[in-house]
Amino acid sequence: MEYEGRHVDNSTRHMLMDTVCRAGLSRLWEQNFAYAFSTHSLSAYLPDRDEWNYPVDKIATGSMTPKERDIEADNADMIIDGLSVPRQDEIVRLKLDFGVVEVRRPYASESRALIDWVAGEFGGGWASELGAALQNTPATAVIASFPRGTFATTNEHFVGFMTFDGLMRGFETAVGILKKYRGRQIALAIALKLIDLMVRNGYRYPIFGGTGPTLRRHFLSLLPTLHAIPGSEQSMFYRAIQC
Known part of the structure; x- marks a missing residue:
């Protein structure tokens, strides 16, 4: 040299x-x-x-088993090759047994109601992260909701949410699905939409932060280019005061 x-x-x-x-x-x-x-x-x-x-070269191949792509940890960050995920429609409509659920970016007019809903259902920490994501333009969040007018009250429309660029850039953080709607692949639909948005924002390798073992194993079984990151057990979440 x-x-x-x-x-x-x-x-x-x-x-x-x-x-x-x-x-x-x-x-x-x-x-x-x-x-x-x-x-x-x-x-x-x-x-x-x-x-x-x-x-990183192993991430794109998708040749490893879910167990090989996981680590022994209660929580771990995960990385995925964003280009391995198909592009998503602007509004993804899920036809479920209880009706149609739309997966999309939230609109600005929904911000206050969404933050209040998340604070009530999932706590102030996630509400704060959602608030940060909603301040970005466009919003760096995805929600699942029933179409407008399905119910008499606003909060009944909300099903789940996920955010990125709220805590760190290129980093997915908060994710929540109402308990009564879990087990119907809504979280996966939100994640796929979020990954697509992150790729469109320039993040080739999106990061899913602080994922617990149950959700991690579920996503690892469905997304062959998703990997838990060795040494990420503490993630970024343990630096902030728990809210």
């Missing part, structure tokens, strides 16, 4: 690459990214930095 016409030995090369990588990662952290990805492996330059070299 040469730098400005001078030969650079391996030790110096590794030091330079280590410095460049640390500077790049620091800049991404300042921009509120929790993870960074490279189109080339860094293992040749940083052989002692295994935590920086998660095999």
